[in-house]
Amino acid sequence: MGCKYQNKPMDAPQETGMDVSVHSRESEAPLHSTPASRSFDARVIVVATIGNALEWFDFTVFSFFAAIIAKQFFPSDNATASLLAAWTTFGVGFLTRPLGGIVLGNYADRHGRKSALVVTISLMAVGVGIIALSPTYAQIGIFAPVLMLIGRFLQGFSAGGEVGSATAFLVEHAPVERRGVYGSFQMISQACSMLLGALTGVALTRVLSPAQLEDFGWRIPFMLGLLIVPVGLYVRSKLDESPVFKHQAQRLPTAKPPFLESIVVHWRAILAGFGLTVYGTIGTYIFYYYMPSYATKTLDIPFASSVIASCCAAIAYIAATFASGYLSDAIGRKKPMVASTVLSLVISYPLFALLTSHPTLPVLIFVQCCLMASLGLFQGSYCAFVCELFPAHVRSTGMAIGYNFAVMIFGGFAGAIATLLIKITEDKLAVVYYGLFGCVIGLVTIALLKDRSKQPLM
Structure with missing residues (x-):
């Protein structure tokens, strides 16, 4: 898949093969280069990552208290059926992500990133508020799970639009010389929120009794999440629009809808973004989110130990992600991304084998930290790389389509697929096969793309 980046009209014939091209709407349209800066603009980083952080914090908290939420909103004589109903409601957020990505990404490419970011965090706040404040089944009956479903729908819809708009x-x-580092903060914000969510959950279980957790304790993290919404709305309303978007909006009239142009003209770039997201998604859900369940249910490691290991792994991931973004600005995006996928292919099976034969806390920490550090080498370069696949007038939409469909398919069902593999094969190491599949998809995709790290954005 040669990857040519050249200026040519939209109606120019597409080249055959798996070429991924960034097309401008005018052959003479100049490239836009953001002026060099001596220091990081912390305001930009906060504005772009605060919504993403809220999403992943709530994601982690919901996962942590799923059993309590199931009992409160989906009562049943069968505890498994009750928990399944809760996780099904949770999964609605994944199903609505692509829709949110298309609708809100299209809005961002039409009306600007800043306007879209205000809309996404507002919708996210409504969804979180519904979950945090909804009466239980014992109080309002069937309307309780309906409200929870609506809350998750709004969360997923807004999160789907958040990723493309915020990353762009x-x-x-x-x-231009710091796009990798800036982009890495999108993934770093996820990891920080995952870590904070886990620590909040652990702290509440230590401070509150089981009865208090069921009564009101599980709502506390969601209420804490709501506290950052006013801050997010304020900073997002005050910061200037993206200079790249303003540049293209001033020189070019609005053409066909960004969604339509994305799937007709830039479908190869969407497929590339999809393939890159598959590895990051599977890695995140298998190496981080599924690992505590795998450690406790399959290897009989105490839950408290699995939480400690996950916290250590998040720290390793944050460090590797920042290092990757920094390196990608110096040596290009592809080198750390290829290194990550190759390293994961080599170490995943031996590390899981080591863990199954020595299921102890030190080994679990070592294994999970190695896996997440390897993943971080990819994720730190990912955001800038995917942004560079698309021109500004379709960037939010194109990114959102590839990312959200990959997350929906390979992230939303990751736990179920891993559990099914272990059950069918009766092999504790079967979960590794899913992770290796993601590595292969990521490696093949990145190997076939060109690196645009040194070129100005369109």
Whole structure:
């Protein structure tokens, strides 16, 4: 898949093969280069990552208290059926992500990243508020699970629009020589929120009794999440629009809808973004989110130990992600991304084998930290790389389509697929096969793409 980046009209014939091209709407349209900067603009990073952080914090908290939520909103004589109903409601958020990505990404490409970011965090706040404040089944009956379903729908819808708009806003504000570092903060914000969510859950279980957790304790993290919404709305309303978006909006009239142009003209770039997201998604859900369940249910490691290991792994991931973004600005995006996928292919099976034969806390920490550090080498370069696949007038939409469909398919069902593999094969190491599948998809995709890290954004 040669990857040519050249200026040519939209109606120019597409080349055969798996070529991924960034097309401008005018053959003479100049490239836009964000001015160099001596220091990081912390305001840009906060504006772009605060919504993403809220989403992943709530995601982690919901996962942590799923059993309590199931009992409160989906009562049943069968505890498994009750928990399944809760996780099904949770999964609605994944199903609505692509829709949100298309609708809100299209809005961002039409009206600007800043306007879209205000809309996404507002919708996210409504969804979180519904979950935090909804009466239980014992109080309002069937309306309780309906409200929970609506809350998750709004969360997923807004999150789907958040990723494309926020990442485009972040990378488009960055100087050309720092796009990798700026983009890495999108993934770092996820990891920080995952870590904070886990620590909040652990703290509440230590401080509150089981009865208090069921009564009101599980709502506390969601209420804490709501506290950052006013801050997010304020900073997002005050910061300037992306300079790249303003540049293209001034020189070019609005053409066909960004969604339509994305799937007709830039479908190869969407497929590339999809393939890159598959590895990051599977890695995140298998190496981080599924690992505590795997450790406790399959290897009989105490839950408290699994939480400690996950916290250590998040720290390793944050460090590797920042290092990857920094390196990608110096040596290009592809090198750390290829290194990550190759490393994961080599170490995943031996590390899981080591863990199954020595299921102890030190080994679990070592294994999970190695796996997440390897993943971080990919994720730190990912955001800038995907942004560079698309021109500004379709960037939010194109990114959102590839990312959200990959997350819906390979992330939303990751736990179920891993559990099914272990059950069918009766092999504790079967979960590794899913992770290796993601590595292969990521490696093949990145190997066939060209690196645009040194070129100005379109």
